[in-house]
Amino acid sequence: MARRAGSVPPFRGALQGRQVGVIAEVKRSSPSRGVINPGLDLAAQVRAYEAGGAAAISVLTEPTRFGGSADDLVLARKSVALPLLKKDFHVDVSQIFEARVLGASAALVIARAVAPGRLKDLITAGADVALEILVEVRDERELDLALSLNASLIGVNNRNLETLELDAGTSLRILPLIPRGVVAIAESGVKSAADVKRFADAGADAVLVGSELSGARHPEAVARSLTGVVRTGGARKG
Incomplete structure (x- = not known):
């Protein structure tokens, strides 16, 4: 039976505080890094993130490339x-319903x-x-499409999923174009509080941090080191 609406904590609301929200991710491997943490104790890892001040948690459920389930x-x-954010290659409406049943507050759609029509259906x-x-x-055309469909959460991925190259300039270019009423998230390439601040200055409300946390020896301390950066809104317009 699906959970009732409101029985899971709101994702968007958790990212609208005074500080830049840290979305801490759990994954065992990735196409760009290979094996990251094959013996990951998921329960201990997410509790460490929570203790370290993370605003939300991203869970990779894709099995082949990321070792999730x-x-x-x-x-x-x-x-x-x-x-919780369910992160996977969501392409079918049934996956959205499944995410809700499993206890997710949000799901990623690339x-x-x-x-475009399927994106509308998924939203x-x-x-x-x-x-x-x-x-x-990842670009202005996709941003325009997301905004035309009234997306209230938009993430800008700094990693090119085709080449696996990382370019922080992607977020620095796209974030200022996202209206203030939409929660804007910088994804990939965050390793320090300085990185968080750089994206905050471009307009990020939150950052999604994956490999740096999943492979950390002391994930609570690393999560805590990324928190505390004040949201500024950057040059984003209302």
């Missing part, structure tokens, strides 16, 4: 009170991975079951 999301939901499906949709973009 739906069970990881279920365990994370049992282990912490923070909102704009370039689906046709609508999320609204139908009170699951927030984080639309990931």
Whole structure:
């Protein structure tokens, strides 16, 4: 049975505080880094993130490239009170419904991975079951599409998923174009508080941190080191 709307903590609301929200990610491997933490104790990891001041947690459920599973999301939901983002290659409405049943507060949808009509369907499906949709973009065209569909959460991925190259300039270019009423998230390439501040100055409300935290020997301390940067809104317009 699907959870009732409102029975999981809000994702967007957790990222609208005075400070830049840290979305701490759990993953065992990735195409860009290979094996990161194959023996990851997921329950202990997410509790460390929570203790370190993370605003939300991203859980990779994709098995082939990232070593994740739906069970990881279920365990994370049992282990912490923070909102959870289900991160996977979501291309079908049934996956959105599944994310809600598993206890996610939000699900990632990559704009370039689906046709515009399908992106609209996925956002609508999320609204139908009170699951927030984080639309990931990499360029101005994808941003315009996301905004035309009234996306309220937009992530800018600094990693090119085709070449796996990392370019922080992607967020620095796109974030200022996101209206202030939309929660803007910088994804990938965050290793220090200085990186968080750089993205905050460009307009980030939150940052998503993956490999740096998943592979950390002391994840609580690393998470804490990334918190405390004040949101400024950058040059974003209302």
